[in-house]
Amino acid sequence: xxxxxxxxGATLHYEVIGSGRPVVLLHGWTSSHRxxxxxxxxxxxxxxxxxxxxxxxxxxxxxxxxEPPTVGRMAEDLFEMIQHERLRAPVLLGHSMGAxxxxxxIGRYGTGHLGGLVVIDQSPRLVTDQDWKLGIxxxxxxxxxxxxxxxxxxxxxxxxxxxxxxxxxxKVRERYEADSGxxxxxxxxxxxxxxGPLIExxxxxAAADYRAVLPQIHVPTLxxxxxxSQFYSLEVAEFVRSAIPNAQLxxxxxxxxxxxxxQRDRFLADMKRFLRDLPRVSP
Numbered sequence: 535x536x537x538x539x540x541x542x543g544a545t546l547h548y549e550v551i552g553s554g555r556p557v558v559l560l561h562g563w564t565s566s567h568r569x570x571x572x573x574x575x576x577x578x579x580x581x582x583x584x585x586x587x588x589x590x591x592x593x594x595x596x597x598x599x600x601e602p603p604t605v606g607r608m609a610e611d612l613f614e615m616i617q618h619e620r621l622r623a624p625v626l627l628g629h630s631m632g633a634x635x636x637x638x639x640i641g642r643y644g645t646g647h648l649g650g651l652v653v654i655d656q657s658p659r660l661v662t663d664q665d666w667k668l669g670i671x672x673x674x675x676x677x678x679x680x681x682x683x684x685x686x687x688x689x690x691x692x693x694x695x696x697x698x699x700x701x702x703x704x705k706v707r708e709r710y711e712a713d714s715g716x717x718x719x720x721x722x723x724x725x726x727x728x729x730g731p732l733i734e735x736x737x738x739x740a741a742a743d744y745r746a747v748l749p750q751i752h753v754p755t756l757x758x759x760x761x762x763s764q765f766y767s768l769e770v771a772e773f774v775r776s777a778i779p780n781a782q783l784x785x786x787x788x789x790x791x792x793x794x795x796x797q798r799d800r801f802l803a804d805m806k807r808f809l810r811d812l813p814r815v816s817p
Contacts, residue, residue: 561632
């Protein structure tokens with residue numbers, strides 16, 4: 535894998551696949567660059583895909599005296615990687631936490647240096663309150679978030695699985711309660727992780743609010759949401775579409791929080807079309 539050293543001395547790893555227009559692929563919380571390898575390989579003729587391990591994830595190990603993996607620090611890491619690779623007008627593609635990282639980056643640096651944005655199934659604010667019902671489950675307030683963090687500290691793997699299981703998607707709940715093979719594999723995968731940095735990361739994600747950032751996005755934007763997401767209703771998708779100028783919304787039927795996993799061919803076709811239609815970047 536490729537790697538670079540960040541300003542605070544951490545080493546981040548990333549795979550590069552393909553050639554042409556740069557596309558930075560930002561994975562979700564508890565995931566890694568492996569989330570994107572299949573898609574980057576299939577799309578290699580349409581661009582140069584950089585699949586990173588975000589701080590706190592994948593191959594990352596926290597050296598002494600480096601910053602924790604907050605969404606703010608990840609946005610800085612992204613800026614430093616863009617500079618390190620000298621990327622011209624990169625497209626940012628973020629799923630879940632990856633979308634939050636992209637929005638944080640845009641809030642800090644704007645979109646003048648970007649060529650496009652793809653967001654997969656994410657709300658601009660996770661935690662709900664009396665005036666905001668478009669976060670997790672439509673009802674995930676500060677008290678519930680505090681209880682979730684306590685559960686993470688007690689049994690990280692099970693808390694993550696329960697967060698996914700007890701949302702909008704009843705089929706996911708049924709598979710969890712039946713302890714399906716997929717959930718058993720996920721449980722073992724999550725148990726191998728260093729929970730401390732990931733909990734710190736979650737705290738920053740839950741504290742973030744990007745509603746004011748969305749209208750500042752002035753690059754071509756593709757939104758992809760699942761109509762059976764565990765976490766978000768389609769009202770979230772419509773809110774994000776209406777907030778980002780000229781955003782395109784694609785809703786994938788019978789798909790959960792990871793619609794690109796459930797409808798791979800459609801996702802690949804949508805990405806090829808989106809990248810093909812972007813304005814050309816001068817050499």
